[in-house]
Amino acid sequence: MKKLSVLLLLSLCLSGVFGARAQEVQFDSTYTAPKERPINDYILVGVNYGVCVSNMYYSPAKHNRAWQFAPNYISVMFTKHSKMFDILPYFALTMGFAHSYEGFGFLKDPETGRSQTLDDAEQGQIEVFEIPALAQIHVDFHPGKLLANVGVYGGWRNSISRSGPHLDPAYANAFRPYENRWDYGLQGGAGFALMFDPVEIHFNALLRWSWSSLYQPDYASPYYYRYAYPIDIIASVGVYFQLTKRSGKTTGELRREAREIVYGTH
Numbered sequence: 001m002k003k004l005s006v007l008l009l010l011s012l013c014l015s016g017v018f019g020a021r022a023q024e025v026q027f028d029s030t031y032t033a034p035k036e037r038p039i040n041d042y043i044l045v046g047v048n049y050g051v052c053v054s055n056m057y058y059s060p061a062k063h064n065r066a067w068q069f070a071p072n073y074i075s076v077m078f079t080k081h082s083k084m085f086d087i088l089p090y091f092a093l094t095m096g097f098a099h100s101y102e103g104f105g106f107l108k109d110p111e112t113g114r115s116q117t118l119d120d121a122e123q124g125q126i127e128v129f130e131i132p133a134l135a136q137i138h139v140d141f142h143p144g145k146l147l148a149n150v151g152v153y154g155g156w157r158n159s160i161s162r163s164g165p166h167l168d169p170a171y172a173n174a175f176r177p178y179e180n181r182w183d184y185g186l187q188g189g190a191g192f193a194l195m196f197d198p199v200e201i202h203f204n205a206l207l208r209w210s211w212s213s214l215y216q217p218d219y220a221s222p223y224y225y226r227y228a229y230p231i232d233i234i235a236s237v238g239v240y241f242q243l244t245k246r247s248g249k250t251t252g253e254l255r256r257e258a259r260e261i262v263y264g265t266h
Helices: 002-030 251-263
Strands: 043-059 068-084 088-105 123-141 144-163 182-196 199-210 227-242
Touching: 043 199, 068 123, 068 227, 088 144, 088 227, 123 182, 144 199, 182 227
Parallel strands: 043 088
Antiparallel strands: 043 068, 043 227, 068 088, 088 123, 123 144, 144 182, 182 199, 199 227
16 A cells, blocks of 8 residues: 555656656747847937048050058048838948048159159148948948948148149149149048947048049140049048937837827837
8 A cells, every 4th residue: 555655646646757857848939039139210410530541543544653641530420221122121321520531642763763742742641531421221230330431522622732853843832724623533442440338440442533634635746645643542540329219119109008098009
């Protein structure tokens, strides 16, 4: 009788253990991980600082060109994120104001000891104020995102400084009558950002290709097309602030839900 009672007690204990385990397995099988919070159409404003490396593309071609380095690239950019086709949260428009530089230079020929010139200037630097407007594609991951930008810009060549042994001193810091002050062209590049909501740190590399020649193409001859198009590489780091909520429910959504709870949906 005692043996029978012990066997019954043991069977009840085992059934309880396995039953609890079965419930646990059943609970785990129905468990679903929380979904990532959707990315909102949020707004950013930021300040960038960087450097420019500049050169020009010429016709007629010029050799032994030297890239010119210029610090103090500064821009203030406003970015509005949107959903592509109202579904894909990978798109943004960014525009703002920038202060940068264009430039040119030539190396001396090792055989002759001479260098080519641009209207008797061996090197020069041009200060530019510009307004860029770019389309941006971003791919987000935690805690950052990858960025790709492409767009256009318009600007004004504010000042110039150039030098050379045969340069007319009157134009060392002044534009010639046939040189173009308005600047415009294509700009694009890539980068990445680190996000610590509501602050983002952006690292970008941009290629800027001017479509406005430094001088008018026919100033020397009515029969030959001459040009000098600036090409610049810009590397920058920026600090951005999220003006609206990046992910999760926005303030407007929370207010709407609270209003529906109090007053109903009708």
